[in-house]
Amino acid sequence: MMGTDLETNHNSLDLSEDIDWQVVYLELLPRIYRYVAYRVGERMLAEDLTASTFEKAWRGRHRYRQDLGAFSNWIFGIARHVTARHLKSNNHHAISFEDLTHIEADQNVQEEIDIRGDFERLSILLQRLPERERELVSLKYGAEFTNRYIARITGLSESNVGTILHRVIQWIRSEWECE
């Protein structure tokens, strides 16, 4: 069945043959944008990387005209690749989540959180997450994938994904509430 590979937390697209690609664009664009934004933490940079993703994917969309599920998987694959390459080229440093929980909140960071909007506040916290945890959060709350699908594409077990996300969200919430 078309689209079973793409499991999201909200209503799936109508994957019949009558695919309206404008609707598809409007459906996938926010999720990809949010995924990228969660990963890089900057709105404008997220727009650039999202645009790059869509420009690459759009040229080949005719290959998936009858398989939206495959197209969606493919375009998310491009988004992850584009984002990872950007982060790698910008020397995005990694830190373990265990180390993170023992670090006292930086006073400057806390002040910055106070004066920004919700996404910026969240983004500042996300930037402190290790690579794996941030990817999982981005896939879950940006791309809005299910834990099962996230487990499939990351190679983790579903329970492992759930556990990691639970711990991360607890930490983010505690930091959030400490403002």
Added chain:
Amino acid sequence: MNDRFMYASQPELRPQFVEELYANISKQRGLLHLLKQVPLHIRRPRVWVSLLVILLLFVACARQFISPEAHHAANINGINLVETNYIPHVMSWYFSNEGAEEAIESIILSHGEFASDEQYMVPLDEAIDQLPYTFNMPTWVPESYSLIGEVRENPSMRRLFAIWVSEEKDGRIQLVTHQATSGQIKAAPGKWEVIEINGVEVVVIRGRFGPLFESIEDYRAFLESDEKEIRTYWDDDLGTQIVWIDNGVYFQLGSPGFIGAAGYFSPLQSTDFASEEDLIRMAESMIIE
């Protein structure tokens, strides 16, 4: 796990970014990309198949009401046979004086078989001697028919017209020859047949395109009008033609054509012409194995 704040913190897309990105990815270069910009629901094969079926049905229906101008039907021993239900004629010049016969003789027809003012009457032997090709005149003609003693010959076209008249029938028999290794003839669909005479494929055409005018009054009215083109339609009652090419010579044997035909103003019946069997027998006497 209370994670509602995570969803509540999702960044919103700028509408301007959405529009600009869509415009950019749609703005592809090249013919293929232009094609890709056509909405996919239009490019989908099922849509095109449906459109094709509709188009074919339309063409099929149209063909029921609109006769095609002409289409190639067969090539018989160098003769390109074109099927058509009507042919147009264009009057290019004429003498409009002194009665019907002269006027008819002066008509030029645009479809390829035409007379010339260089055409003149000469004795048969003299005409044949002047031709750059040789052929056998019929050694058999139907009873009551006789060669009128002269043939019309067109030096520039290397064409010869021989005419036999009958004491009993109004319809004449005409033989036209000219040098050719290929030729074209028009006939209505279903009105022709290929037979073999002494090893040579010949086309038997039953009927021909009808008179241009029903009466001398019609003809004069046409001359006085601004019309330059008139169509003629197939008439089964205008005799039989036998057409073939043999040894570089084109032969057309049968009822007279447009020039000098008795049927122009008083159409004849099929019984007024030599029968198909008689014409085939004449042809057999010309085609020697």
